[in-house]
Amino acid sequence: MAHESTYQPKSGFERWLDARLPVMRLMHDSFSAFPTPKNLNYWWTFGGILTFCLVVQIVTGITLAMHYTSDASIAFGSVEHIMRDVNFGWLIRYIHAVGSSMFFLAVYIHIFRGLYYGSYKEPRELLWMLGVIIFILMMATAFLGYVLPWGQMSFWAATVITNIFTAIPVIGTPIQEWLVGGFAVGNPTLTRFFSLHYLLPFVIFGVVLLHVWALHVTGNNNPAGIEVKGPQDTIPFNPYYTVKDAFALVLFLLVYMAFVFYAPNALGHPDNYIPADPLVTPAHIVPEWYLLPYYAILRSITFDIGIPFTDIVLIEAKLLGVIALAASIIVLFLLPWLDTSKVKSLRYRPMMKPFFFLFIVVCVGLGWVGAESPDKVLIQIGEDQYRAEYVVEGEPVAQVFPTADDRDAFIEMLNEDVEASAVDALAFRFQMVHLGLILTVAYFAHFLLVLPIVGVIETPRSRPASIEEAVLKGAKPAPAPAE
Amino acid sequence: MSLTIRTGTIIGAFVMALNAGAAMAAGEAERPHAPQEGWSFSGIFGHYEETTLQRGFLVYESVCAGCHALEYVAFRNLADPGGPGFTLDQVRAIAANYRVPAGPDEFGDTLDENGLPFVRPAIPANYFPSPYDNEQQARARNWGALPPDLSLITKARVNGANYLYSLLTGYEDAPEYVEMGENMNYNPFFPGQQIAMVQPLYEGSVEYPDGTEATVEQMAYDVTNFLMWTAEPKLEKRKRMGFQVMAFLFVLAALLYWSYRQVWRDVDH
Numbered sequence: 001m002a003h004e005s006t007y008q009p010k011s012g013f014e015r016w017l018d019a020r021l022p023v024m025r026l027m028h029d030s031f032s033a034f035p036t037p038k039n040l041n042y043w044w045t046f047g048g049i050l051t052f053c054l055v056v057q058i059v060t061g062i063t064l065a066m067h068y069t070s071d072a073s074i075a076f077g078s079v080e081h082i083m084r085d086v087n088f089g090w091l092i093r094y095i096h097a098v099g100s101s102m103f104f105l106a107v108y109i110h111i112f113r114g115l116y117y118g119s120y121k122e123p124r125e126l127l128w129m130l131g132v133i134i135f136i137l138m139m140a141t142a143f144l145g146y147v148l149p150w151g152q153m154s155f156w157a158a159t160v161i162t163n164i165f166t167a168i169p170v171i172g173t174p175i176q177e178w179l180v181g182g183f184a185v186g187n188p189t190l191t192r193f194f195s196l197h198y199l200l201p202f203v204i205f206g207v208v209l210l211h212v213w214a215l216h217v218t219g220n221n222n223p224a225g226i227e228v229k230g231p232q233d234t235i236p237f238n239p240y241y242t243v244k245d246a247f248a249l250v251l252f253l254l255v256y257m258a259f260v261f262y263a264p265n266a267l268g269h270p271d272n273y274i275p276a277d278p279l280v281t282p283a284h285i286v287p288e289w290y291l292l293p294y295y296a297i298l299r300s301i302t303f304d305i306g307i308p309f310t311d312i313v314l315i316e317a318k319l320l321g322v323i324a325l326a327a328s329i330i331v332l333f334l335l336p337w338l339d340t341s342k343v344k345s346l347r348y349r350p351m352m353k354p355f356f357f358l359f360i361v362v363c364v365g366l367g368w369v370g371a372e373s374p375d376k377v378l379i380q381i382g383e384d385q386y387r388a389e390y391v392v393e394g395e396p397v398a399q400v401f402p403t404a405d406d407r408d409a410f411i412e413m414l415n416e417d418v419e420a421s422a423v424d425a426l427a428f429r430f431q432m433v434h435l436g437l438i439l440t441v442a443y444f445a446h447f448l449l450v451l452p453i454v455g456v457i458e459t460p461r462s463r464p465a466s467i468e469e470a471v472l473k474g475a476k477p478a479p480a481p482a483e
Numbered sequence: 484m485s486l487t488i489r490t491g492t493i494i495g496a497f498v499m500a501l502n503a504g505a506a507m508a509a510g511e512a513e514r515p516h517a518p519q520e521g522w523s524f525s526g527i528f529g530h531y532e533e534t535t536l537q538r539g540f541l542v543y544e545s546v547c548a549g550c551h552a553l554e555y556v557a558f559r560n561l562a563d564p565g566g567p568g569f570t571l572d573q574v575r576a577i578a579a580n581y582r583v584p585a586g587p588d589e590f591g592d593t594l595d596e597n598g599l600p601f602v603r604p605a606i607p608a609n610y611f612p613s614p615y616d617n618e619q620q621a622r623a624r625n626w627g628a629l630p631p632d633l634s635l636i637t638k639a640r641v642n643g644a645n646y647l648y649s650l651l652t653g654y655e656d657a658p659e660y661v662e663m664g665e666n667m668n669y670n671p672f673f674p675g676q677q678i679a680m681v682q683p684l685y686e687g688s689v690e691y692p693d694g695t696e697a698t699v700e701q702m703a704y705d706v707t708n709f710l711m712w713t714a715e716p717k718l719e720k721r722k723r724m725g726f727q728v729m730a731f732l733f734v735l736a737a738l739l740y741w742s743y744r745q746v747w748r749d750v751d752h
């Protein structure tokens with residue numbers, strides 16, 4: 001709930017300032033006195049962690065930009081210059097590169113927190129949607145940044161991702177050429193990507209401000225999913241949550257810094273230490289780990305949609321993949337209205353809870369599929385059989401060969417009067433791309449079927465009347481609620 | 484009909500998550516492995532050994548430099564802390580063995596009387612010059628293959644140090660069933676098993692001034708250490724600083740946890 005201002009200017013200067021520009025009042029009311037539910041758990045510390053991550057990326061990024069050169073002929077070398085010759089350049093670059101992974105780790109936890117505790121529901125729909133916008137901007141920023149070192153993965157990821165646009169009929173190819181500034185990814189692509197990579201974090205910063213503003217209108221959700229009823233349910237943000245957030249941030253930093261100092265390249269791809277070469281395609285083109293689930297959705301659709309029993313294709317597989325990719329994010333915007341349950345926290349939703357964990361498995365599974373080659377065989381039933389079938393003296397004979405070539409050679413050798421037919425009996429193969437399709441369907445089913453239906457048929461557990469009661473029940477068994 | 488569920492592939496995927504790039508299906512390459520003594524640069528207190536790096540430099544200079552460039556390394560780096568620890572005088576002497584482009588002279592000429600571009604001995608500020616004038620020349624001299632720059636090679640391959648060590652020690656005669664391409668050499672660790680680089684290291688390829696026996700394993704070990712350093716010259720500093728940072732963060736975490744308990748002590752939550 002928006003609350004009355006409790007700011008008391010203490011000095012003459014503060015009174016003078018407050019009458020002209022009440023920034024101190026704003027800061028006080030937003031980050032110090034701000035009444036916060038007293039039952040927030042550690043999953044609520046990731047908002048602060050994310051703000052920290054954004055600031056770290058901006059500070060290290062601006063420092064990198066002082067030494068980086070966005071010219072395709074020397075971009076790779078300028079990153080090596082940062083690593084070798086700039087004072088602490090290696091540290092700044094590793095903090096920035098690992099930082100982007102940590103940023104996504106935090107944002108994924110933050111998003112799943114919201115899913116579990118129903119933080120997207122009334123009255124926080126806009127707050128949630130602003131979050132989704134930040135997430136999209138983050139993906140764009142990270143993708144653009146990944147192109148800057150101009151290694152092999154930079155170049156080929158840029159090529160593959162911008163190629164996505166060519167799937168759109170008619171205007172697709174012109175859009176792609178406009179984006180990369182030519183017919184293929186090259187120097188114009190790099191210079192504009194650098195410009196945009198510099199710009200977008202500040203756009204993110206702006207949307208974060210809106211996100212926090214919206215938060216301060218509705219107030220925090222909380223693990224019980226029950227709205228604040230009165231002052232007995234809340235405590236001031238400072239010092240209670242400042243100290244808790246600070247503690248959690250340091251734990252997060254322990255993980256972050258362990259990567260920076262002991263495994264700075266573990267989350268990246270070795271190919272990005274090979275300078276970009278338009279003539280050599282890497283064996284596997286993969287995006288950074290945090291984009292893998294979406295990459296899997298993009299690649300898992302390999303069939304056209306057409307009019308049955310005709311050759312007419314309405315939507316080609318490639319476009320369908322792009323539509324699925326876009327839909328997988330757009331569906332997040334619709335989530336507040338797709339979930340039909342009025343109960344926020346999954347603590348009180350016994351039927352929904354297992355689906356939530358299943359959804360996590362689906363997302364991790366998609367990430368795995370995205371990392372692997374789509375043709376990879378997971379399950380094979382039987383062996384491929386290449387048969388030559390023919391009739392000898394009225395008796396049908398079938399001969400089996402390990403390869404089609406062997407079989408064809410055999411048929412060639414047969415006497416001309418023998419009519420032999422080639423029959424292929426291929427083994428059943430369950431491949432990565434099939435798993436990807438199943439998981440993609442499961443991803444959408446979670447939003448479009450499970451959330452709407454379970455909300456209607458489920459009987460929620462009984463909920464405490466207030467946060468205060470939830471807290472007291474959790475803490476000590478007996479006493480009756482105060483009210 | 485038989486049911487072959489490829490459990491190998493499924494388990495393999497998990498192993499791969501930890502140790503990417505492990506290839507285990509029959510016919511694929513053997514797994515790269517570390518030398519018996521392990522690497523001094525791995526682990527939390529990882530560091531380089533100066534003598535090893537110096538020997539590794541010798542191997543690079545006398546064997547690999549004939550075909551491979553070291554574009555991002557300057558001679559001066561050989562005297563940097565956390566590196567091979569050559570003295571500046573030694574570095575000057577090493578640099579003077581290399582020729583780098585020079586000119587124009589005071590008349591603005593760029594070619595000498597024979598029509599060749601001016602060259603001069605390198606100084607510590609120069610970078611290692613490439614053994615080739617251009618890519619075409621590099622390919623022409625190597626049966627069409629391009630010897631990659633080695634400055635970053637240990638970071639540019641999965642499991643880089645182990646891979647390089649295994650590659651250098653892994654040459655063997657091709658099995659009978661393998662049809663070798665022209666001018667190709669069999670190496671089970673190289674993707675595709677056929678590599679254009681001839682076996683570079685043989686027993687005694689270099690003579691170590693410190694009397695160390697120049698076995699193939701020893702030279703491969705030394706040059707891999709050296710190339711790890713060229714790829715991560717700040718590794719020692721990084722790991723040392725990492726320890727201080729982690730220790731600081733642990734103490735800070737403990738203090739903050741204690742403060743948190745203090746601040747929240749009277750609040751039910």
Ligand code: HEM
Pocket residue numbers: 054057058059060061062063064065068079093096097100103138141142143145146147148149197198200201202204268
């Ligand atoms: C939302 C925040 C940001 C994210 C998620 C992000 C992400 C990334 C990523 C993934 C890379 C490639 C890292 C690598 O492999 O080297 C990168 C590089 C880079 N970023 Fe950012 N970045 C952010 C903000 C910024 C800002 C504000 C700047 C300021 C201009 C900046 C400047 C750079 C530069 C110069 C590079 C190239 C140097 C390098 O590759 O290390 N970044 N960024």
